[in-house]
Amino acid sequence: MRSGRAARWWSAALIAASVTLTGCAGGLAPKGPSAGRISDIFWVMMVFAGIVFVIVMGALVIALRRPADDGDEAIERHLERRFVIGGGVILPAVVLGILMVLNVRTIVAEPTSGDMTIDVVGYRYWWEATYDGFTTANEIHIPTGTKVALHLTSVDVVHSVWIPELAGKADMVPGREQTLVIEADEPGRYVGRCAEFCGLQHAWMLFTIVAEEPADFAAWRDNEAAPAPEPEDPQLARGREVYLTNSCVGCHAIRGVDDRGELGPDLTHLANREKLGAGIIDNTDDELTAWIANPQAIKPGVAMPPQSLSEEDLSDVVAYLGSLK
Ligand code: CUA
Numbered sequence: 001m002r003s004g005r006a007a008r009w010w011s012a013a014l015i016a017a018s019v020t021l022t023g024c025a026g027g028l029a030p031k032g033p034s035a036g037r038i039s040d041i042f043w044v045m046m047v048f049a050g051i052v053f054v055i056v057m058g059a060l061v062i063a064l065r066r067p068a069d070d071g072d073e074a075i076e077r078h079l080e081r082r083f084v085i086g087g088g089v090i091l092p093a094v095v096l097g098i099l100m101v102l103n104v105r106t107i108v109a110e111p112t113s114g115d116m117t118i119d120v121v122g123y124r125y126w127w128e129a130t131y132d133g134f135t136t137a138n139e140i141h142i143p144t145g146t147k148v149a150l151h152l153t154s155v156d157v158v159h160s161v162w163i164p165e166l167a168g169k170a171d172m173v174p175g176r177e178q179t180l181v182i183e184a185d186e187p188g189r190y191v192g193r194c195a196e197f198c199g200l201q202h203a204w205m206l207f208t209i210v211a212e213e214p215a216d217f218a219a220w221r222d223n224e225a226a227p228a229p230e231p232e233d234p235q236l237a238r239g240r241e242v243y244l245t246n247s248c249v250g251c252h253a254i255r256g257v258d259d260r261g262e263l264g265p266d267l268t269h270l271a272n273r274e275k276l277g278a279g280i281i282d283n284t285d286d287e288l289t290a291w292i293a294n295p296q297a298i299k300p301g302v303a304m305p306p307q308s309l310s311e312e313d314l315s316d317v318v319a320y321l322g323s324l325k
Contacts, residue, residue, distance in 0.1 A: 114149030122159030137265030160196035184211030200301030206279025227256025239320025
C-alpha cells in the first residue's frame, strides 16, 4: 500500500521533471543574440535556484533529524536568531541582489533600434508586415546578422509577439508603438506566435520569421516590392475577374490590381507563402479552395466570411491566387 503510493509520487515527479526539461530543451535554443542573453540569465537563475533548494532541503533534513531537546536554551535562542538573520535576511539579500544586477544588465544590453525597420501590426488573428515600399503578411523575412527593429502595434485588442528562438516577448497595444529588435545568427524558419490571449483563435495566430542570407533576402524583397504578375493564360485572367468582381477586393489588396482593401492580408505575392490563415493550413490549391469557400469551418471566428462562388469561379480564383509569385 505504502510502497504503491511512493511509486505514484515518484512517477508523478519524474513526469513533471521530464515535461519541464523537455520544455527547456525546446524553448532554450537561442538562434540570436537577444535570445542568447535570455538563455544565459535563465541558466544563471536555475543554478542559483538549485543551490538555494539544496541548502533549504539540507536545513530541513537537519532540523527533522535533530532531537527535540538538547542543551542550553539561551545558546539555542542565540543560534536561532543568527540563523534567521543569516538565512532569512542576509542570504536572500545577497542572492537577489546579484540576480537583480545580472537581470538589469541583460535588459540594458537589449538594443533599442535596428539597421532596418519593419512595421508589424496585429489583427485578430494574423500579422501584417510593412517594409519600406510594400506590405505582406504572416511570413516576415529578415536578413541574417542584421538588427531588425520591429515596430509593433495592434488594430483591435492587445496581442503579443513572441519568437522564442530570437527574442523575448513584446506586447502590441492599440494606439501605442513598441519596438522589439530581433537578430538571427543563421538562416532558418523561426516560429512566432501571439502570447497574449486575444480571442477564439489566439492559439492559431502564428507567423514565421524567415531568416535568409542577405543576398537571398534582397532577392525576396525585390520580388515582393514588385506589383503582382500579369495573368499568363485565360483561366488566370478569369480568376482575376472573379477576384475583382466579388467581395475579395473589399478587404484584400493585390498591388497592381486593386490595393484599396485594408482589412485582410495583402495577397500580392500570396503564392510564395508556405502557410495560409496565419499558420493553420498549408498553401496548396486544395487548402486554399476550402479556405475561400468557408474559412469559418477551418478557423472559426476568423474575420473572413464564407464565399458563395460557383465551382468554376472558385477554381479560377484559386488558380489566379496560386500564380501570384
Ligand atoms: Cu493575438 Cu493572441
